[in-house]
Amino acid sequence: MAWQRTQTQFFALPSSALWEVLADPARVPQWNHAIAQLKPHAYPVTAGTKLDLIPAGEPIGTIHSRTAPPATVTKIEDGLTLTWVQQQPGGHLLVRWSLEQVADGTELTQLVSVSGLASPLFAQTAAKPIASHFAHNCALLYTLAGGTETQNLRVVIAGGNGFLGSRAAADLHCRGHHITVLTRNERTNSPYRQVHWDGKTQGPWASSLYMHGKDTAVLNLAGELVDLPATDANIARLTSSRVDSTRALNEASTRLPQPLTAFLQASTTAIYSDAHDARLTEDSSLPTGAAALPQMTGVARPWEQAADGAQAQRVNILRTSLVFEQESPLVDRLSLLAQVGLGGPVAGGQQWVSWIHLADWLRIIRACLGLEPGTSIPAGIINLATPHPVRNRDMMELLRAQVAPGPLKRFSLPTPKPILAAGAMVLRTDPALGTTGRHVTSRVLADAGFTFEHPEFADALRVIFD
Structure with a gap:
């Protein structure tokens, strides 16, 4: 793969609380502001479900919405992982969220990758914005998933x-x-x-x-x-x-x-x-x-x-x-x-x-x-x-x-x-x-x-x- 980033964050939450948010791609813009829309064509979301992806910002959002095909959920395991892929010329953008229960909470691992002939361009315009600000995004996700101030x-x-x-x-x-x-x-x-x-x-x-x-x-x-x-x-x-x-x-x-x-x-x-x-x-x-x-x-x-x-x-x-x-x-x-x-x-x-x-x-x-x-x-x-x-x-x-x-x-x-x-x-x-x-x-x-x-x-x- 021409470009890839993997990041992990600990949450003092059960995996079920995080999964409730992650399992609905339409909620992604609430915690990752690089994505303006990730709307499933149908519910429940399963492998094969199409997603309308619109990146945040102009002109990339308008160009992408008019020219790119829908993204597709390629893998979903209840409570564990969700992967979706957006086809790019000669390659693809892949995003995967995986949950692992650990002591006192859950670890979320996010993988974002791009492959293909135009990957240097798409890494900058599509993949890198999604991968960026991961810590801040996780803080938003913690609150969205019901996280509260539990410590003294x-x-x-x-x-x-x-x-x-x-x-x-x-x-x-x-x-x-x-x-x-x-x-x-x-x-x-x-x-x-x-x-x-x-x-x-x-x-x-x-x-x-x-x-x-x-x-x-x-x-x-x-x-x-x-x-x-x-x-x-x-x-x-x-x-x-x-x-x-x-x-x-x-x-x-x-x-x-x-x-x-x-x-x-x-x-x-x-x-x-x-x-x-x-x-x-x-x-x-x-x-x-x-x-x-x-x-x-x-x-x-x-x-x-x-x-x-x-x-x-x-x-x-x-x-x-x-x-x-x-x-x-x-x-x-x-x-x-x-x-x-x-x-x-x-x-x-x-x-x-x-x-x-x-x-x-x-x-x-x-x-x-x-x-x-x-x-x-x-x-x-x-x-x-x-x-x-x-x-x-x-x-x-x-x-x-x-x-x-x-x-x-x-x-x-x-x-x-x-x-x-x-x-x-x-x-x-x-x-x-x-x-x-x-x-x-x-x-x-x-x-x-x-x-x-x-x-x-x-x-x-x-x-x-x-």
Whole structure:
């Protein structure tokens, strides 16, 4: 198959509740907004039932409705799986939903694939939109299937509309937790409570940090993307967006009737700046002087310090490495480079890349919230990184093997430092994001007995690209 994505989500629901929704394709637009209509020609839906598929958006929706044949249900097993296929020129689009009962709930696996001569086009116009926003779609599906707030722990997420925040919100929502997202820009069709804040000052939003009779935790991921040139103005902007929001949350916590259950504060392994071949853990000293890059250590150090004194039963500083998963901006950008022949080593390729798969990042978040049975992680600083960092050249080689076409899998043009610097100037980004590196692992997670589901980079990429 030319393009395929497989994703799985846990739901704190019986499979029968999810099946009641999944078994009726006409309800798909209620939880997957990439599809405007998936209307069966007849009920009950069985193998062979025709479906009128109209993708959302224009002009693709109108063109598809006028030119494409109906989709067809090719397989349905009551309570277990439903597969439908849309014929495309020289191939087809296939979507499959499968349910598996697991401990305390159900796992939904969604497979979306495209094959055929025109698959590169249809992957972008038909398959990728259906596969995208899977976590958000599952949050909508949880509510649609009757999911409610069954857990005592409430979680308030600042930065809940970003890549990591949206995944954490969906993961916890589908496990029965009440989620509140603090945001400057409210989104339509959100399955969560949204509360407006400016990320700087105290206001009505602070009341969301307390509810009588409930435990409340804060996950602070607020901050502008680091993808900016390292000018003094941009460094001040990056610092302010992080420090101001953390101070606001910290101050609000000190005014609560009772301590927060947990205050989970985002940070970054870039706090170690360019560490060359040094082996770093939570016990390592931070760089000083010229070694402390202002756009890295200079931003992250005050960011972490802004959480000092938060009124919470536990405070964790989450020094997060590069997070890999479908739809992450990082994976999208690196994949594009590999696909167009620019997926060779960057700036020589010797620099270390510390990384983590999203599934393991989410498990660490749940463990810090006391939601992972058998795993106890202490308060304090945590490096969220696998035990096996990779060199940049190896990362790019493994990525090419997954996404690059034909001969580009084995060879691709390198990006020397001068070319990287010129490209960064054109794209208005920071070349140091590509030239610096650090070998970061976690002594804290190892001591806690935390086992990574995806410790090896090659395995993680196979899971991501399936």
